[in-house]
Amino acid sequence: MPAVRLSDVAQDAGVSLATASRVLNGSTRVPGKAVAEKVKASAEKLGYVANAQAQALARSRSGLIGLVVHDIADPYFSTIAREVQQQVFASQSQVLLTQTDRQIDTETRALRSLLAQQVDALVLVGSHRYGTESDAAIGNLLRGFERNGGKVVGLGQSLGVGRTIVTDNAAASHELATALVVEGHRRFAVVEGIAGIPSAGDRTGGFVAALTEAGIEPELSTAADLTRDGGHKLAERIHDHLLSSPGPADGPLCVFAPADVMALGALGELRRRGVDVPGQVAVAGFGGVPGATDANPTLTTIALPLAEMARQAVEWALEGKPGLEEPEEDDRPREVHVRGDVLLGESTELTRAS
Known part of the structure; x- marks a missing residue:
């Protein structure tokens, strides 16, 4: 037929x-x-x-939205991607999804591929580096895309082009550390030295700043990847530290991982190694992914409004679509800041540790 x-x-x-x-x-x-x-x-x-x-x-539109994330296996990115997909689909548009594995050269190729598909908008989720030749190429691609009528939305930090939903990482992690000190925690371990991920550095920096204000110096500072496997490595180092330096008898060692995926990986690996959480080691993360409340024990974290962040990103990406009113240029915010809320879970409860 x-x-x-x-x-x-x-x-x-x-x-x-x-x-x-x-x-x-x-x-x-x-x-x-x-x-x-x-x-x-x-x-x-x-x-x-x-x-x-x-x-x-x-x-004069393709009805396609390009969505770029670092790692779709990370529940932070998958939660945002799912919400973006649902919102875009409801508008009778479609999402083209790609991940970068945090490789800037991969991101450059991904953006070129999406632009070749004539997407109407680009939504980039995650922290980005500055100052490298490849990153300059990304900036040029985005600026050229916007000049040609495309829309650029960043979710995480400012891209220097388009509009951005910025998470106030340092302020939120500062608030989390302060809450843990108020709860009675005095021993801390932090993750530092995550190359090329400014958001992670901001989170750890804000956390350590709050400890310094309270007169506390981290007992351990270590490096690990911002992934589930990185959480496993973090747990291994924490376990080795406990064996070599049991520490004073004034409570558990409280570990801050600057991403929930890392914190959940560390929590699981610590338990597999026979470490009592939160009895010997307390664990805190950042992000507020759905799995944080399903963990056992439930994870202490900064709960970001991931669904609302995704909805705002889609609203910006779809502006100008037939049937949707486009605001006047002067009425468009270039940035929206979100901080998130401290969510104290069972993974840092001192009552459970005693």
Whole structure:
């Protein structure tokens, strides 16, 4: 059976080919409501599927949103990606998803590929480096894309182009450390030296600053990747530290991992090694991923409003889409700041540790 053509729909509806095209291919010049409904009814009856390329030409948009994340296996990124997908799909657009594995050269290639697909907007999730030749290339790509009418949305830190949802990492982790000190914690371990990830450095920096204000110096500072495997390595180092330096008998060692995926990996590995959490080691993370409340014990963390952040990113990405009102330029915020809330879980409870 031959494919149903647009001309078949036009003939069935009793309208011209141009009218059928305007109704079904996304043109802003549409006929009256009765005619439009008649064309749509004929298309549905005949099983006609609109040509995406024709739609893009008719409205000067492809209906595609490029979404770039560092690691889709990380629940922080997968939670945001899922919410973005749902919001974009509800607007009758589609998401093209790619991950970078935190490799800036991979990100550059991914962006070039998305631009070749003629996406309407780019949403970049995660912290980005500055000062390298490859990063300068990314900046040039984004600025060129925006000059050509594309929309750029960053989620994590400012990209120097487009609009950004910025997480106040240092302030939030400072608040978390202060809450843990108030709870009675006096022994701390922190993760430092995560190359190329400014957000992680900001989180650890804010945490250590709060400890310094309380007159506390971290008992241990170590490096690990901002991944689940990095959490396993972190747990291994914490375990070795406990064996070599049991420490004073004034409570458990409280470990701050600057990402929930790392904290959850460390929590699981500590328990596999027979370490009592929170009896011997307390664990705190950052992000507020859904798995934090499902962990045993539940994870102490900074709970970021991930769903709201994703919805704001999509709202910005879809501005100018037919049927959506686009605000005046002066009314557009370039940045929105979010901090998140301290969520004290069972993983740092001193009552459970005693």
